[in-house]
Amino acid sequence: MKIAVCVKQIPDPATPYTLDPATHFVVRPAEQVLDDTDRYGIELGLQLAEATSGSVTLVSMGPAGNLQGIRQALAMGADKAVVVSDPALRGSGAAVTARVLAAAIAREGFDLVVTGTESTDGYSGVMPQMLAELLDLPALTFARKVSLEGTTIRVERQTAAGYDEVESALPVLISVTSGAVEPRYPTFKGIMQAKQKPVDQPTVADLGLDAAAVGAAGSGQSITAVRPAPERAGGVKIKDEGEAHLEIIKVLERTKVI
Amino acid sequence: MKIFVFAELNTAGPSTISLEMLTKARNLGGEVAAFAVGAGSDAAFATLGAHGATTVHHLDPGDALPAAAAAAALAGLVGDGDLVFFGLTQTDRDVAGRLAARTGAAVLSNAVDVKVEGGSVGVVNEILGGSTLVETEFTGSGPRLVVVRPKSFTAEAGAAAQPQVHTVPVPDTGRSGAARITARHAEESQGPSLADAAVIVSGGRGLGSAEKFGLVGELAGILGAAVGATRAVVDSGWVPYSVQVGQTGKTVKPSVYIACGISGAMQHLVGMKDSTTIIAINKDEEAPIFAVADLGVIGDVHQVLPKLIQALKAR
Numbered sequence: 001m002k003i004a005v006c007v008k009q010i011p012d013p014a015t016p017y018t019l020d021p022a023t024h025f026v027v028r029p030a031e032q033v034l035d036d037t038d039r040y041g042i043e044l045g046l047q048l049a050e051a052t053s054g055s056v057t058l059v060s061m062g063p064a065g066n067l068q069g070i071r072q073a074l075a076m077g078a079d080k081a082v083v084v085s086d087p088a089l090r091g092s093g094a095a096v097t098a099r100v101l102a103a104a105i106a107r108e109g110f111d112l113v114v115t116g117t118e119s120t121d122g123y124s125g126v127m128p129q130m131l132a133e134l135l136d137l138p139a140l141t142f143a144r145k146v147s148l149e150g151t152t153i154r155v156e157r158q159t160a161a162g163y164d165e166v167e168s169a170l171p172v173l174i175s176v177t178s179g180a181v182e183p184r185y186p187t188f189k190g191i192m193q194a195k196q197k198p199v200d201q202p203t204v205a206d207l208g209l210d211a212a213a214v215g216a217a218g219s220g221q222s223i224t225a226v227r228p229a230p231e232r233a234g235g236v237k238i239k240d241e242g243e244a245h246l247e248i249i250k251v252l253e254r255t256k257v258i
Numbered sequence: 259m260k261i262f263v264f265a266e267l268n269t270a271g272p273s274t275i276s277l278e279m280l281t282k283a284r285n286l287g288g289e290v291a292a293f294a295v296g297a298g299s300d301a302a303f304a305t306l307g308a309h310g311a312t313t314v315h316h317l318d319p320g321d322a323l324p325a326a327a328a329a330a331a332l333a334g335l336v337g338d339g340d341l342v343f344f345g346l347t348q349t350d351r352d353v354a355g356r357l358a359a360r361t362g363a364a365v366l367s368n369a370v371d372v373k374v375e376g377g378s379v380g381v382v383n384e385i386l387g388g389s390t391l392v393e394t395e396f397t398g399s400g401p402r403l404v405v406v407r408p409k410s411f412t413a414e415a416g417a418a419a420q421p422q423v424h425t426v427p428v429p430d431t432g433r434s435g436a437a438r439i440t441a442r443h444a445e446e447s448q449g450p451s452l453a454d455a456a457v458i459v460s461g462g463r464g465l466g467s468a469e470k471f472g473l474v475g476e477l478a479g480i481l482g483a484a485v486g487a488t489r490a491v492v493d494s495g496w497v498p499y500s501v502q503v504g505q506t507g508k509t510v511k512p513s514v515y516i517a518c519g520i521s522g523a524m525q526h527l528v529g530m531k532d533s534t535t536i537i538a539i540n541k542d543e544e545a546p547i548f549a550v551a552d553l554g555v556i557g558d559v560h561q562v563l564p565k566l567i568q569a570l571k572a573r
C-alpha cells in the first residue's frame with residue numbers, strides 16, 4: 001500500500017513563536033522541528049506499510065529551512081519526503097495549503113492519506129477534510145483506533161459524546177488523534193539513514209499551480225490587528241504547610257460551592 | 259448578506275454550540291437560516307427557531323458520515339458574501355473543510371468573536387494560550403466560513419417561532435461520501451455534564467496513576483462537580499476523551515475550576531481560562547497554571563486532596 005503522511009515543520013513550541021510586526025505572519029526560523037502531533041500519523045503510516053509491504057512518503061508545505069523537522073520524521077522510518085517550499089507560498093491560509101498538499105499527493109499517487117487532527121502552531125483543524133474533498137476521497141476523521149481488513153479501513157471516530165465505529169474502502173484519508181498509536185523513537189540507525197533519504201522539493205509551478213493563486217494573495221484573509229488579551233487579575237499563591245486545604249475550603253465557601 | 263448556522267442534530271436535540279451561534283447570528287441581524295444535519299424532529303426545529311433561525315434546511319444522511327453530503331448540499335445554498343458559522347466540533351469542522359474546498363472560500367477558525375461592519379466581516383481569535391488577540395478580515399469573494407469556539411457566545415432563546423423547514427435531498431457524492439457509521443457509542447461519565455457544570459474538578463499527570471486519579475472523582479462527587487482532565491491523562495487511558503478540557507477537548511466556563519496536578523499548557527488554558535474562579539494545586543512553584551489561578555496552592559496533590567476530601571466529608 002502506498003501511504004502519504006502529511007507532516008509539518010513548526011517553530012519549536014518550547015519557545016513561543018512571534019508574529020512579524022509588518023505582515024503578522026509567524027516568524028519561521030531556519031531550524032524548525034517536526035510538529036509532535038504528526039508523530040502519530042507517521043507511526044500509523046509505518047504500521048500499515050509494514051503490514052502490507054507498502055511505503056510511506058511524507059508530504060509537507062512550508063519553508064524548508066535546514067529540513068531538521070523532516071529528517072526527524074524520516075528517522076522514524078518513512079521512505080522519502082516531498083517538501084513544497086516556495087517563496088510564492090508565504091502567507092498561505094489553510095485552503096491554499098490544502099490545494100498545494102493535494103497537488104503534491106496526487107503527483108505521488110497513493111492508496112491512503114494520513115494527517116493529524118490539528119497542527120500545534122495553526123490548529124485551524126480543517127485541513128483533513130479539505131484534502132479529502134480535493135482528492136475526491138472519503139475521510140475517516142478523528143480516528144482513535146484504526147484497523148485494516150483486506151481493503152476496508154475501520155476506525156473508532158471520536159465524538160463529543162463518545163465514539164462512532166466508521167468504515168470505508170480504500171483509497172481513503174484518515175486523520176489520527178494522539179493516543180491512537182504509540183509513536184516509536186528513532187533508532188541510531190534510523191537517524192543515520194534519514195540523512196541519505198530522498199527529499200524532493202518541487203516548486204508551485206512544478207505542481208502545475210498558478211503562483212498568483214497561492215500565498216497571501218490567494219488566501220482571502222488579512223490580519224488587521226494584533227493586541228494583548230485583557231489580563232486576569234492576579235491571585236494569591238500559598239505554599240502547603242499541611243493546612244492549605246483550609247484555604248481551598250474558604251474559597252469554596254466564598255463562591256457558595258459549599 | 260445571509261447567515262447560515264450549521265446545526266448538528268443529536269438525540270438530545272441541536273448541538274449546544276449551534277444554539278450559541280444562532281443567538282449571535284440573530285443579534286448580528288439580517289436573515290438567519292440553520293442547516294440542520296441528523297435525525298430531525300419538530301421539537302428540534304422549534305428550538306432552532308426560538309434561537310433565531312427563520313428557515314431550517316434539514317438533511318438526514320442516515321448512516322453516512324455526513325460531511326461530504328452536507329458540504330455538497332450547503333454549497334448549493336450559500337452565495338457570495340454569505341456568512342456560514344460552524345462550531346469547533348468534530349462534525350462541524352469536517353463540513354467546514356469540505357465546503358471551503360468545494361467553494362474555494364476562506365475559512366477562519368478558532369473564532370471567539372465575529373464583527374460585521376458594513377460589508378466587511380472581522381473574526382477575532384486567541385493565540386498563544388489566549389494571551390494575544392488577533393483580528394482577521396475576509397478579503398476575497400465567495401462565502402465566508404467561520405469556525406467558532408464553543409462558549410464564545412451565550413445561547414438565549416427568544417420568542418417561540420416555528421421556522422420554515424425545507425427538507426434537503428441527500429446529494430450523490432460518489433466516492434467522497436462513501437464512509438459509513440456502523441455503530442455509535444456514548445461514554446457518559448457520572449454526575450453533571452462537563453460542558454454545563456458549575457463546578458469542575460480536573461486532574462493532570464501530576465496525579466501519577468489512573469488509580470490515584472480516583473481522588474479527582476472523589477472530590478468531584480462530594481462537590482457535585484463534573485470531572486475534567488488534560489490530554490496527557492486521556493492519552494494515557496486513565497479517563498475517556500469525553501472529559502478532556504482544552505484546545506482539542508471541551509471548552510468550559512464553570513464558576514469554579516479546580517486544577518489538580520495540571521501544568522497549564524497553552525492548549526489546556528484555552529479551554530478553561532475563562533472560568534470565574536480558578537484554584538490550582540501543583541508542586542512546581544513555576545507551573546504556568548498559577549498565572550491564571552485565583553488561589554494557587556504549591557503542594558503535593560497526594561497530601562492536599564485527601565485532607566480536603568476528609569475535611570469536606572466531616573462537614
Ligand SMILES: Cc1cc2nc3c(=O)[nH]c(=O)nc-3n(C[C@H](O)[C@H](O)[C@H](O)COP(=O)(O)OP(=O)(O)OC[C@H]3O[C@@H](n4cnc5c(N)ncnc54)[C@H](O)[C@@H]3O)c2cc1C
Binds near residue numbers: 093
Ligand atoms: C495562530 C494561527 C492561526 C491560523 N488560523 C488560520 C485560519 O483561521 N484560517 C486559515 O485559513 N489559516 C490559518 N492559519 C494558517 C494555517 O495555519 C496554515 O495555512 C497551515 O499550513 C494549515 O493549517 P493548520 O496548520 O491550521 O492545519 P490543521 O487543520 O490544524 O492541520 C491538520 C493536519 O493537516 C496537516 N497539515 C497542516 N498543514 C500542513 C502543512 N503545511 N504541511 C503538511 N501537512 C500539514 C498535518 O497533518 C496536520 O496535523 C493560521 C496560522 C496560525 C499560526
Ligand SMILES: Cc1cc2nc3c(=O)[nH]c(=O)nc-3n(C[C@H](O)[C@H](O)[C@H](O)COP(=O)(O)OP(=O)(O)OC[C@H]3O[C@@H](n4cnc5c(N)ncnc54)[C@H](O)[C@@H]3O)c2cc1C
Binds near residue numbers: 037503505521557560
Ligand atoms: C495540537 C495540540 C492540542 C492539544 N490539546 C490539548 C487539550 O485539548 N487539552 C489538554 O489538556 N492538553 C492538550 N494538549 C497537550 C498539552 O500541550 C499538554 O501536554 C498537556 O495539557 C499536559 O497535561 P498535564 O498538565 O496533565 O501534564 P504535565 O504537563 O506533565 O504536567 C503535570 C504537572 O503536575 C505537576 N505535578 C507532578 N506531580 C505532582 C504532585 N504530586 N502534586 C502536585 N503537582 C504535581 C507537575 O509539576 C506538572 O506541572 C495539546 C497539545 C497539542 C500539541
